Every structure is written in structure tokens, then in C-alpha cells.
Amino acid sequence: MKKVITADNTETFLNEEVKETYHSQTGAVEEALKKYAIPCKIKEKAETGTLRILDVCFGMGYNSAMAIDVALEANPCCQIEVVGLEYDPEIVKKIQEVNPPINFFQHYKQLTPTNLEFQKDNVKVKILLGDARETVKQLSPEYFDAIFFDPFSPKTSPEMWTPDFLKGMWRVIKTTGILATYSCARMIRENLVKADFLYDDGPIVGRRGPGTLATKWV
Numbered sequence: 539m540k541k542v543i544t545a546d547n548t549e550t551f552l553n554e555e556v557k558e559t560y561h562s563q564t565g566a567v568e569e570a571l572k573k574y575a576i577p578c579k580i581k582e583k584a585e586t587g588t589l590r591i592l593d594v595c596f597g598m599g600y601n602s603a604m605a606i607d608v609a610l611e612a613n614p615c616c617q618i619e620v621v622g623l624e625y626d627p628e629i630v631k632k633i634q635e636v637n638p639p640i641n642f643f644q645h646y647k648q649l650t651p652t653n654l655e656f657q658k659d660n661v662k663v664k665i666l667l668g669d670a671r672e673t674v675k676q677l678s679p680e681y682f683d684a685i686f687f688d689p690f691s692p693k694t695s696p697e698m699w700t701p702d703f704l705k706g707m708w709r710v711i712k713t714t715g716i717l718a719t720y721s722c723a724r725m726i727r728e729n730l731v732k733a734d735f736l737y738d739d740g741p742i743v744g745r746r747g748p749g750t751l752a753t754k755w756v
């Protein structure tokens with residue numbers, strides 16, 4: 539896997555099979571903060587004292603590690619639980635080869651394909667290694683405050699953007715929860731509606747289109 543330096547000077551890798559990078563080339567760490575942590579209201583949710591994040595397509599975990607930084611800055615005592623869904627042990631190994639400017643990422647270095655969970659003070663992190671379409675079934679309903687939904691593109695990984703898989707997201711997110719994804723493709727938004735989500739534009743960060751934010755009907 540070839541390392542790529544993105545426009546905010548942070549590292550990612552190129553996946554040769556799908557010919558996509560693991561993060562936006564306009565800025566890997568910027569994307570974690572501006573497309574996921576901020577729009578999912580991580581700071582506000584951390585202030586309530588508990589925070590549960592589902593990091594779908596965990597990769598090297600930039601999105602949730604950044605959210606932990608934001609949450610701990612808002613409330614150092616917040617009880618935080620992150621569950622990551624990832625099927626490729628090779629990308630989990632790559633955590634050792636990157637050093638994004640995210641404070642909590644130093645603890646993510648404990649994660650390897652044979653050590654898939656750790657606890658650091660009030661923060662628990664666990665990766666469920668396997669096809670997310672299966673592992674999602676192990677999760678409790680109405681559990682997560684935020685879902686970071688970050689598969690490869692709908693073009694290369696259509697199986698990750700189906701109404702069926704999105705219904706799995708619907709099952710595990712709280713009624714107050716927010717799902718964020720980088721894609722604004724019409725088909726994706728239609729599939730979110732088929733899965734009973736409402737959607738809205740997410741922020742525009744380094745791309746022409748906005749991302750998408752989804753919540754449950756209430």
C-alpha cells in the first residue's frame with residue numbers, strides 16, 4: 539500500500555484494489571473533524587456525560603480518534619465508547635505507520651489485528667473485525683449517539699450503501715443520534731429515505747458537494 543500525503547499535510551494510504559485513498563486527498567485529518575466530529579455534534583453530546591460512537595469502516599480510525607479529542611476537550615470525564623466496524627486486518631496494521639496530529643491517536647497504536655480493544659481511563663475502543671454487514675447485527679438497538687459512515691465510494695463499494703445496510707444503521711442509532719457521511723449522491727440519499735432516515739446537507743469540506751447528515755424520523 540502506498541502512503542499518500544493529503545493537502546492538510548496528514549497521511550493516508552492508497553488502496554490499489556479499489557484505486558481510492560482511505561481519506562479525502564483534500565485533508566485526511568481535516569475531514570475527520572469537519573465532516574464527522576463537528577456535524578455530529580460530538581462536543582455537545584460529550585457535555586451530557588456519555589458518548590457512544592459507531593465508526594463504520596474504521597480503517598485506521600482517524601474519525602473516531604478525532605471525535606475523542608473533541609469530546610475530551612469538552613468534558614474530560616465523559617464516558618466514551620467507540621465501536622469500529624472493519625473487515626481488513628491489513629489496514630488495522632497500518633495504524634503503526636501513521637502519526638496524524640490527533641492526541642488520542644497515540645492510544646490507537648495499541649490496536650492490532652490480534653488486539654482489537656483497549657480501555658484508556660474513561661474511553662473504551664473496540665473493533666469488530668469482519669464484514670460490517672454481518673457484524674452490525676451484534677450491536678444493540680438504539681445505542682449510538684453518532685455514526686461515522688465512511689465506506690469506499692458508492693461506485694466501488696455499492697454493497698455498503700444499500701437500503702438494507704442503512705436499515706442496520708437505523709436500528710442501532712438513537713432517536714437523537716446523527717449519522718454523517720461524505721457522499722451526497724442522490725442514490726445514497728434515496729437509500730437513506732428507504733431506510734427511514736431523514737437527511738440534510740452536511741458541510742462542504744474540500745469537495746464540490748456537501749456531505750450528508752441523517753437522523754431518524756421522530
Ligand SMILES: C[S@@+](CC[C@H](N)C(=O)[O-])C[C@H]1O[C@@H](n2cnc3c(N)ncnc32)[C@H](O)[C@@H]1O
Nearest residue numbers: 595596597598599600624625626669670688690
Ligand atoms: C474510506 S476507507 C475508511 C477510512 C477510515 N474511516 C479511516 O479513518 O482510516 C473504507 C474502509 O472500509 C473498509 N471496508 C470495506 N468493505 C467493508 C466491509 N464490508 N465491512 C467492513 N469494512 C469494510 C475498508 O477496508 C476500508 O478500511
